[in-house]
Amino acid sequence: MTNDIRPDIRTLSREEIRQGLAQHDDKKFRVRQIYEWLWMNACISFDEMTNIPSPTREFLKTNFTFYTAIAEAEQKSKDGTIKVGFRLYDRSLIEGVLIPSEDRYTACISSQVGCILGCKFCATGNGGFTRNLTVGEIFDQVVYLSKLAGYIRKPSDVNLNQLSVIRHSLSNIVFMGMGEPFLNYNQVKKSIEKITSGESLGMSPQRITVSSIGIPKMIRTMADDNPKYLFAISLHAANDEKRNQIIPFNLNHPLSEIISALKYYHLKTKKRITIEYILFAGFNDSLADAHELALFCRNFPVKINLIEYNPVKETDFIGSDPSVTRAFVNFLEKRNLVVNVRKSRGKDIDAACGQLTTNLLKSN
Numbered sequence: 001m002t003n004d005i006r007p008d009i010r011t012l013s014r015e016e017i018r019q020g021l022a023q024h025d026d027k028k029f030r031v032r033q034i035y036e037w038l039w040m041n042a043c044i045s046f047d048e049m050t051n052i053p054s055p056t057r058e059f060l061k062t063n064f065t066f067y068t069a070i071a072e073a074e075q076k077s078k079d080g081t082i083k084v085g086f087r088l089y090d091r092s093l094i095e096g097v098l099i100p101s102e103d104r105y106t107a108c109i110s111s112q113v114g115c116i117l118g119c120k121f122c123a124t125g126n127g128g129f130t131r132n133l134t135v136g137e138i139f140d141q142v143v144y145l146s147k148l149a150g151y152i153r154k155p156s157d158v159n160l161n162q163l164s165v166i167r168h169s170l171s172n173i174v175f176m177g178m179g180e181p182f183l184n185y186n187q188v189k190k191s192i193e194k195i196t197s198g199e200s201l202g203m204s205p206q207r208i209t210v211s212s213i214g215i216p217k218m219i220r221t222m223a224d225d226n227p228k229y230l231f232a233i234s235l236h237a238a239n240d241e242k243r244n245q246i247i248p249f250n251l252n253h254p255l256s257e258i259i260s261a262l263k264y265y266h267l268k269t270k271k272r273i274t275i276e277y278i279l280f281a282g283f284n285d286s287l288a289d290a291h292e293l294a295l296f297c298r299n300f301p302v303k304i305n306l307i308e309y310n311p312v313k314e315t316d317f318i319g320s321d322p323s324v325t326r327a328f329v330n331f332l333e334k335r336n337l338v339v340n341v342r343k344s345r346g347k348d349i350d351a352a353c354g355q356l357t358t359n360l361l362k363s364n
């Protein structure tokens, strides 16, 4: 832990920085310059702010700090997936994953250190909760994975600190790493504002997906914000009895509440909902399960992502057989549902959510 009481400068608004600086440096353009260093150039130290006068930089160092996420460990899979462990200012660990495919580079990022929801199939859920991430810690993951993607795309001539590399290397970002994004909604929202702002990374919100286990109250809050980014619900079972067994949160917030919140979301945003459904062998992969999923999907326009399970040591779940997956897909497609099958990536590394961090913590 740290006893540093200086505020993280990246959690402050322009006005708050202006007020903090006012006694020392009241140049009108100073806050704009600082903001450009923070969000346009993605800098994580005051020494990098070379056009800020040295006394002002010293003042900033004394009065503010950076809560950074610094890459500490990397694992590369045979299939190209790279998992990165990030160390935070308080020594906590989180993880992000870069998933290259033929035509895209997807970054999967974390929103919390650990997770309180304890889903039974998830390594993060087994490790408990520490704290929420700040906007800067979320932003750092995106910047690092973007540089990594830039390097893979053009290893010979890429200058990783070039704004164009940071801005244009990622095709998609998914909030599907450690943590439940809706339990850290404000910082997640702020990070998306930064990632998509023309004064920062300028990425299209249509390429960002927030994935949640489905917290009804927060689905409504998000809908009221009329987000431009996409939303996915991690369903994994379309009846309460089974969902209760794998997602303890469902015990107090059954599917009827989620359906009602999702209807509200669709009414407000007119957007299609992505349903994420991990297939667990012998648990939720029968045709009866597919039938229940099809019924659930009648409530609003959806797209279904069936996800191959990447087993974690802490659980007994295993992924479904390909023939079972095919039958499940056929059943849904015959009912005119749009279904994509997402292959598990990084099977030979600790690529399931929370695994690398769990193993890093064990080795420390």
Ligand code: SF4
Pocket: 115, 116, 117, 118, 119, 122, 123, 124, 125, 126, 177, 178, 179, 180, 213, 353
């Ligand atoms: S699946 Fe998501 S919500 Fe559930 S414990 Fe893991 S990180 Fe938390």
